[in-house]
């Protein structure tokens with residue numbers, strides 16, 4: 001059955017992505033970020049984790065997206081132990097539609113989906129120079145867990161940022 005959930009953000013709507021949205025999502029990824037992926041990777045993430053793949057649109061035109069992967073591995077937040085984690089793989093909003101709350105809404109919707117999938121943590125990597133993204137994540141309570149030197153192909157380092165999804169966890 002088609003998922004008809006959507007959230008209004010001013011004139012825009014944020015809704016779960018559909019397969020037919022993927023060519024436009026790929027195009028936005030190419031326009032906005034230096035990290036690109038194969039078409040099959042976008043399809044794989046939508047198939048494996050539709051609860052965390054959202055798009056933002058204005059009058060039927062897609063202007064932003066977020067896609068994530070559900071993983072199980074070492075906890076990013078605790079010194080020891082394992083966790084089910086939601087990994088924000090890619091999020092972007094077209095330049096002319098930024099600063100309107102879409103980035104924040106996309107991350108919040110994806111985090112909600114991670115909680116539905118039983119994740120105890122959300123995490124992501126972000127370029128050290130990417131101030132707008134770092135501020136966005138910090139506003140949503142993500143904390144810098146560590147710094148990874150030379151993480152990106154061009155040699156720039158990343159911050160690993162994480163958020164606990166367990167209520168009242170310290």
Ligand SMILES: CC(C)(COP(=O)(O)OP(=O)(O)OC[C@H]1O[C@@H](n2cnc3c(N)ncnc32)[C@H](O)[C@@H]1OP(=O)(O)O)[C@@H](O)C(=O)NCCC(=O)NCCS
Nearest residue numbers: 032091092093098099100101102103104126132133135136
């Ligand atoms: C990061 C990105 C997704 C933010 O999208 P957005 O729709 O502009 O974000 P929002 O409007 O929801 O802003 C959320 C918060 O981030 C902060 N923020 C956004 N842009 C900012 C900027 N240029 N400088 C400082 N803070 C900024 C604001 O404080 C804002 O909070 P507020 O609404 O309380 O003021 C967008 O800039 C983008 O697509 N960048 C290119 C792709 C990218 O870098 N993705 C992240 C990879 S890790």
